[in-house]
Amino acid sequence: MYGFEAMTFNIHGGYLEAIVRGHRSGLLTAADYNNLCQCETLDDIKMHLSATEYGPYLQNEPSPLHTTTIVEKCTLKLVDEYKHMLCQATEPLSTFLQYITYGHMIDNVVLIVTGTLHERDVQELLEKCHPLGMFDSIATLAVAQNMRELYRLVLVDTPLAPYFSECITSEDLDDMNIEIMRNTLYKAYLEDFYQFCQKLGGATAEIMSDLLAFEADRRAVNITINSIGTELTREDRRKLYSSFGLLYPYGHEELAVCEDIDQVRGVMEKYPAYQHIFGKLSYGESQMLDKAFYEEEVKRLCLSFEQQFHYGVFFAYMRLREQEIRNLMWISECVAQNQKSRVHDSVVFIF
Amino acid sequence: MSGAIVIGASSSWARALVKISPYTFSAIGIAISIGVSVLGAAWGIYITGSSLIGAAIKAPRITSKNLISVIFCEAVAIYGVIVAIILQTKLESVPSSQIYEPESLRAGYAIFASGIIVGFANLVCGLCVGIIGSSCALSDAQNSSLFVKILVIEIFGSALGLFGVIVGIIMSAQATWPSKV
Numbered sequence: 001m002y003g004f005e006a007m008t009f010n011i012h013g014g015y016l017e018a019i020v021r022g023h024r025s026g027l028l029t030a031a032d033y034n035n036l037c038q039c040e041t042l043d044d045i046k047m048h049l050s051a052t053e054y055g056p057y058l059q060n061e062p063s064p065l066h067t068t069t070i071v072e073k074c075t076l077k078l079v080d081e082y083k084h085m086l087c088q089a090t091e092p093l094s095t096f097l098q099y100i101t102y103g104h105m106i107d108n109v110v111l112i113v114t115g116t117l118h119e120r121d122v123q124e125l126l127e128k129c130h131p132l133g134m135f136d137s138i139a140t141l142a143v144a145q146n147m148r149e150l151y152r153l154v155l156v157d158t159p160l161a162p163y164f165s166e167c168i169t170s171e172d173l174d175d176m177n178i179e180i181m182r183n184t185l186y187k188a189y190l191e192d193f194y195q196f197c198q199k200l201g202g203a204t205a206e207i208m209s210d211l212l213a214f215e216a217d218r219r220a221v222n223i224t225i226n227s228i229g230t231e232l233t234r235e236d237r238r239k240l241y242s243s244f245g246l247l248y249p250y251g252h253e254e255l256a257v258c259e260d261i262d263q264v265r266g267v268m269e270k271y272p273a274y275q276h277i278f279g280k281l282s283y284g285e286s287q288m289l290d291k292a293f294y295e296e297e298v299k300r301l302c303l304s305f306e307q308q309f310h311y312g313v314f315f316a317y318m319r320l321r322e323q324e325i326r327n328l329m330w331i332s333e334c335v336a337q338n339q340k341s342r343v344h345d346s347v348v349f350i351f
Numbered sequence: 352m353s354g355a356i357v358i359g360a361s362s363s364w365a366r367a368l369v370k371i372s373p374y375t376f377s378a379i380g381i382a383i384s385i386g387v388s389v390l391g392a393a394w395g396i397y398i399t400g401s402s403l404i405g406a407a408i409k410a411p412r413i414t415s416k417n418l419i420s421v422i423f424c425e426a427v428a429i430y431g432v433i434v435a436i437i438l439q440t441k442l443e444s445v446p447s448s449q450i451y452e453p454e455s456l457r458a459g460y461a462i463f464a465s466g467i468i469v470g471f472a473n474l475v476c477g478l479c480v481g482i483i484g485s486s487c488a489l490s491d492a493q494n495s496s497l498f499v500k501i502l503v504i505e506i507f508g509s510a511l512g513l514f515g516v517i518v519g520i521i522m523s524a525q526a527t528w529p530s531k532v
Contacts, residue, residue, distance in 0.1 A: 006482045010398045018405025018489060025493050308486055
């Protein structure tokens with residue numbers, strides 16, 4: 001019953017919710033980011049980060065550091081925290097936590113398949129995969145030639161199996177098809193996750209619906225913008241949009257026929273929730289759109305912490321950590337390439 | 352019996368109810384007063400305790416102060432015990448000819464009602480204090496200036512149990528059994 005979660009949530013979820021809120025207090029603040037933005041070298045960054053919670057993970061790294069090492073160690077911290085929570089969780093929280101990683105699994109699958117297509121070494125690709133999305137038979141993906149084999153050999157045993165029903169074709173894998181496959185899988189995953197949250201009910205359903213709807217809408221806009229000028233037909237484009245969210249169904253109808261960014265803007269400005277995002281961009285500019293979307297996402301994720309006794313805090317924490325790792329990667333790259341003036345182009349402050 | 356004159360024209364259900372011994376009602380009342388109060392206290396303690404333990408991992412300083420929330424929940428159980436002890440001193444034996452007198456019935460019902468009042472008031476009070484205690488622990492872990500402010504809310508919450516105890520004790524003062532003739 002919505003409103004009475006407080007009476008029974010803490011039986012199974014109280015301890016883990018308190019832990020995740022403790023982790024949240026360790027996210028880097030604006031003051032930390034200001035310090036990091038003023039660093040001259042990667043060693044300075046390492047020194048500043050050793051004062052934060054990333055200390056134990058970076059202190060044994062030898063200089064000279066690479067940006068990939070920093071990102072890898074920070075991701076390792078996220079993975080450790082996630083695994084600790086997952087092993088303490090009971091149903092349905094454990095299923096919920098696993099759902100959060102399916103997006104990374106999809107990204108890993110696409111990474112390996114694309115890399116194989118371009119004749120890269122499997123070991124090298126495996127090292128680039130996101131650790132949260134690893135599963136046992138992932139190396140076998142390099143063997144598959146088309147999607148039916150991909151499914152039959154590898155994916156039927158993974159949690160991604162139910163998402164494949166819409167995209168099994170006998171066509172060979174090429175770049176275009178792989179992108180379509182990625183988006184179709186992600187669409188199925190988002191819808192499945194949404195249904196799961198609706199079944200959980202209560203505050204979790206309400207908060208997760210909002211976060212997932214924003215995700216679905218953002219993906220719809222990105223798909224539209226990325227497919228302007230490509231061979232993707234309108235029908236195909238429409239098939240990639242999720243069947244929930246603020247834009248469903250009328251926004252999707254309008255987005256499917258958009259041919260340039262200004263038309264997309266025209267469609268999105270009809271929705272008050274997205275109007276202010278698009279209002280920040282001047283006409284014809286789309287580079288800042290990513291950052292505007294990230295800022296909006298971070299704002300909504302932080303708001304989910306305002307309520308207690310629901311699972312949305314776990315999802316929000318994972319996403320905020322990922323945003324922080326993206327920020328650190330951008331700052332490290334800017335410092336390493338001596339482009340510190342561009343640092344603030346893409347860093348989204350969380351607090 | 353004079354009892355039969357009082358209930359002469361009522362339905363068979365009413366007649367059946369007044370034939371239940373007042374001691375049954377009293378005993379159930381005493382059981383509810385202690386049992387349901389302890390249920391409320393235990394519920395509140397586990398709600399607070401699980402959040403407190405998790406939050407104390409990142410912020411160990413909160414443990415000693417936030418035990419106050421647990422103490423408030425415990426107080427709820429103590430109210431239940433006190434009222435149960437008071438109620439059981441109100442039980443007197445009356446001769447079997449007078450068990451179903453209106454006076455006896457009134458005494459029995461008074462103890463029953465007192466038990467229910469105290470039990471359920473403490474149940475919701477324990478729940479209330481427990482939930483606030485959980486939020487208090489989590490907020491204190493993030494920002495230590497919030498602790499005292501949320502404690503004030505908890506104090507108001509624990510006053511609810513006290514209201515129940517007061518009314519219960521007033522109610523139990525009505526429990527005067529007929530004097531032996």
